[in-house]
Amino acid sequence: MNEPIGIFDSGIGGLTVFREMRRQLPGEDLIYLGDTARVPYGTKSAETVTRYSQQNVRFLLQQGVKLVVVACNTASAFALEKLQKEFSIPIIGVIHAGVKRVLQASATQRIGIIGTEGTIRSESYTQEILRQAPSAQVFSQACPLFVPLVEEGWQDTAVAQATAETYLAPLRGKIDTLILGCTHYPLLKKVIGQVLGPEVQLIDSAEETAKEVKGLVIPSQKTTSAADRFFVSDSTERFMKVAKVFLKDFGQAEKVEL
Ligand code: DGL
Numbered sequence: 720m721n722e723p724i725g726i727f728d729s730g731i732g733g734l735t736v737f738r739e740m741r742r743q744l745p746g747e748d749l750i751y752l753g754d755t756a757r758v759p760y761g762t763k764s765a766e767t768v769t770r771y772s773q774q775n776v777r778f779l780l781q782q783g784v785k786l787v788v789v790a791c792n793t794a795s796a797f798a799l800e801k802l803q804k805e806f807s808i809p810i811i812g813v814i815h816a817g818v819k820r821v822l823q824a825s826a827t828q829r830i831g832i833i834g835t836e837g838t839i840r841s842e843s844y845t846q847e848i849l850r851q852a853p854s855a856q857v858f859s860q861a862c863p864l865f866v867p868l869v870e871e872g873w874q875d876t877a878v879a880q881a882t883a884e885t886y887l888a889p890l891r892g893k894i895d896t897l898i899l900g901c902t903h904y905p906l907l908k909k910v911i912g913q914v915l916g917p918e919v920q921l922i923d924s925a926e927e928t929a930k931e932v933k934g935l936v937i938p939s940q941k942t943t944s945a946a947d948r949f950f951v952s953d954s955t956e957r958f959m960k961v962a963k964v965f966l967k968d969f970g971q972a973e974k975v976e977l
Pocket of ligand 1: 728729730732733753758759760761762790792793794835838866900901902903
């Protein structure tokens with residue numbers, strides 16, 4: 720029960736999930752793994768993303784984690800079921816939580832989803848929505864340029880605005896809720912909100928995922944304050960620089976071989 724909780728992502732974006740976990744689970748030690756040497760996952764095949772995800776879980780298991788959160792939407796879309804079958808500890812993805820949240824929020828059940836090419840191609844969100852609400856209407860759109868925009872720190876620029884207008888035009892007037900189905904997109908909330916207007920509610924699955932984890936773990940009984948560790952598979956420099964876009968307080972990261 721005092722073991723840490725593991726979180727992995729293809730890179731930096733999963734820090735949006737980490738941030739929410741830290742807020743909702745203040746007594747738990749958290750270990751974050753960003754596979755920065757192999758990011759992005761969003762353009763890769765299901766087979767490759769699954770293999771990388773298996774290696775990430777194995778690394779976290781070596782650190783003695785009691786539960787793993789797959790913070791990456793693409794990895795959740797392609798690999799979650801396989802990971803849950805292969806490993807004996809609980810493994811949680813972000814898609815189930817995001818869908819639960821969107822169905823609570825949507826009055827018309829006309830739901831939009833944006834994500835990486837891989838997440839949209841997998842249709843995992845659409846299938847999960849239709850499983851939970853068979854009469855819902857789903858409109859999806861891949862937005863591959865959003866990830867590099869955020870990593871460049873350009874989320875509040877005219878370029879982000881123009882990109883969002885182009886990607887989101889087909890969804891305008893069709894939906895009342897939009898799932899931000901990628902780790903980076905919560906940082907584009909302002910621009911996306913401006914393009915779609917106040918009538919569309921934006922759903923970020925991080926909060927609901929952390930809530931799901933809270934319901935699952937036996938809380939740590941440690942009396943010392945919680946510790947965080949950050950691991951990356953490429954050099955720590957870029958991670959440390961870009962991580963500041965996601966997290967204000969940030970410790971040291973360690974480079975590891977996966
Ligand atoms: N973490 C990925 C996701 O949420 C975005 C970045 C990538 O393509 O690897 O889908």
